[in-house]
Amino acid sequence: MVVLDYDQASSSSNSNFTFSDSPFFYDRSPSNGGGQALFVDASTTQPHSNPRVSYYHPAGVGDYHYGERHPMKPARLSLTNRLVLAYGLHKHMDVFTPRQATKEELEMFHDSDYVDFLSTVTPSTPPSAAFTRFNFADDCPVFDGMYEFCKAYSGASLAGARKLTSDATDIAINWSGGLHHAKKFEASGFCYVNDIVLAILELLRYHPRVLYIDIDIHHGDGVQEAFYNSNRVMTVSFHKYGNDFFPCTGDVSEIGTGLGKHFCLNVPLQDGIDDGGYVSLFKSVIEPCITTFRPSSIVLQCGADSLGLDRLGCFNLSIAAHGECVRFVKSFGLPLLVLGGGGYTIRNVARCWAYETSVLTGCCIPDTLPHTPYDAFFAPSHRLHEPLQAGRVENQNSKASLEKIRVQILEQLRYLHGAPSVQMQEIPPDLAGAWLDEDSNPLTKDGEPRRDEKD
Numbered sequence: 001m002v003v004l005d006y007d008q009a010s011s012s013s014n015s016n017f018t019f020s021d022s023p024f025f026y027d028r029s030p031s032n033g034g035g036q037a038l039f040v041d042a043s044t045t046q047p048h049s050n051p052r053v054s055y056y057h058p059a060g061v062g063d064y065h066y067g068e069r070h071p072m073k074p075a076r077l078s079l080t081n082r083l084v085l086a087y088g089l090h091k092h093m094d095v096f097t098p099r100q101a102t103k104e105e106l107e108m109f110h111d112s113d114y115v116d117f118l119s120t121v122t123p124s125t126p127p128s129a130a131f132t133r134f135n136f137a138d139d140c141p142v143f144d145g146m147y148e149f150c151k152a153y154s155g156a157s158l159a160g161a162r163k164l165t166s167d168a169t170d171i172a173i174n175w176s177g178g179l180h181h182a183k184k185f186e187a188s189g190f191c192y193v194n195d196i197v198l199a200i201l202e203l204l205r206y207h208p209r210v211l212y213i214d215i216d217i218h219h220g221d222g223v224q225e226a227f228y229n230s231n232r233v234m235t236v237s238f239h240k241y242g243n244d245f246f247p248c249t250g251d252v253s254e255i256g257t258g259l260g261k262h263f264c265l266n267v268p269l270q271d272g273i274d275d276g277g278y279v280s281l282f283k284s285v286i287e288p289c290i291t292t293f294r295p296s297s298i299v300l301q302c303g304a305d306s307l308g309l310d311r312l313g314c315f316n317l318s319i320a321a322h323g324e325c326v327r328f329v330k331s332f333g334l335p336l337l338v339l340g341g342g343g344y345t346i347r348n349v350a351r352c353w354a355y356e357t358s359v360l361t362g363c364c365i366p367d368t369l370p371h372t373p374y375d376a377f378f379a380p381s382h383r384l385h386e387p388l389q390a391g392r393v394e395n396q397n398s399k400a401s402l403e404k405i406r407v408q409i410l411e412q413l414r415y416l417h418g419a420p421s422v423q424m425q426e427i428p429p430d431l432a433g434a435w436l437d438e439d440s441n442p443l444t445k446d447g448e449p450r451r452d453e454k455d
């Protein structure tokens, strides 16, 4: 059991706090001065955890533009990929250029009317009621190649999920995915197609239970909504909540309904949470989620807008702490799909996801960034672990408030009392099958454990 370490939490709020002081900063190598990748063979450092890693980067996915002033910049995916390659991390993974998702695959979750609109609308389409109906406005503009972009990142998440279900990899990475706000019938929050829901539906064809973890600063509302009635998917989102922060959902009281009651957890946080408080709370929530729910696989959305200095965010997380959450989830050794998400200070998004690729492959990479065509983005420091303290936001999360959230979450987990089983011959063809019969659920309709449930 991981407990909140308040000494750790308080030390991180000290203005002199540095990354290397962090007790969870486990693998930052000393600078070797040459800018060359320094690899540590995972087999020598982690003899029992040398996972097979598959990496998906759709061709040209970084070349799309939402618009001049739009904060979502797909170019961050090109920066990330260049850093991953320049660090030599591709030598430690199987690298794939996935095919695009098909219209039929998108319709495994999304309404066909919505996909029809998505597939036909162009920047020159005259405004109509459909724009309002499908929520196409400032946040979700129609841009050149929008549908191709959606099919590209969704195809990558689906390919990763299939690689996992065929047991051909242990970890699948798609930094272009993780667009967690898209809904069945509409676009939302820069997201048009919810690749996460599509990937989870694919995993559910073979895996009885899937745990979804979301560390984007925004609530993972689209994924939560899709599986709100399901006891085969537990969703856990850590996010800023309150003061009308988008998407204004994710209160701790949102716990799921019907068979899905108690299979939805929300960790609402306030501005300025720091490394110690976040990582301690993350571990103290995620460990009992995994031991209680016993997922067959995990989907981890790694939105990088929870980092300090994000253009739209208001947390103080370092890249090391963000990556520590990834390392912790990896340490359970379950089939793992790792996705991107938000992230609007793109130089730090690229740093973060490159670092997390090194964490997932078990490689130790130097703090000095390797040369890429994007060197100018990383000036003047050219460091991987760029200090993100300059724009530090006052921490409005007290020790007491974090402890209160932790207790509320653990209280909710007590209702699970053992995970539901599932008859694996009943492979769900679509979302309609994404929950269990009441007979195989350990909970009654009231959410109380069945009396005959032993575990």
Ligand SMILES: [Zn+2]
Pocket: 216, 217, 218, 303, 305, 341, 342, 343
């Ligand atoms: Zn976000």
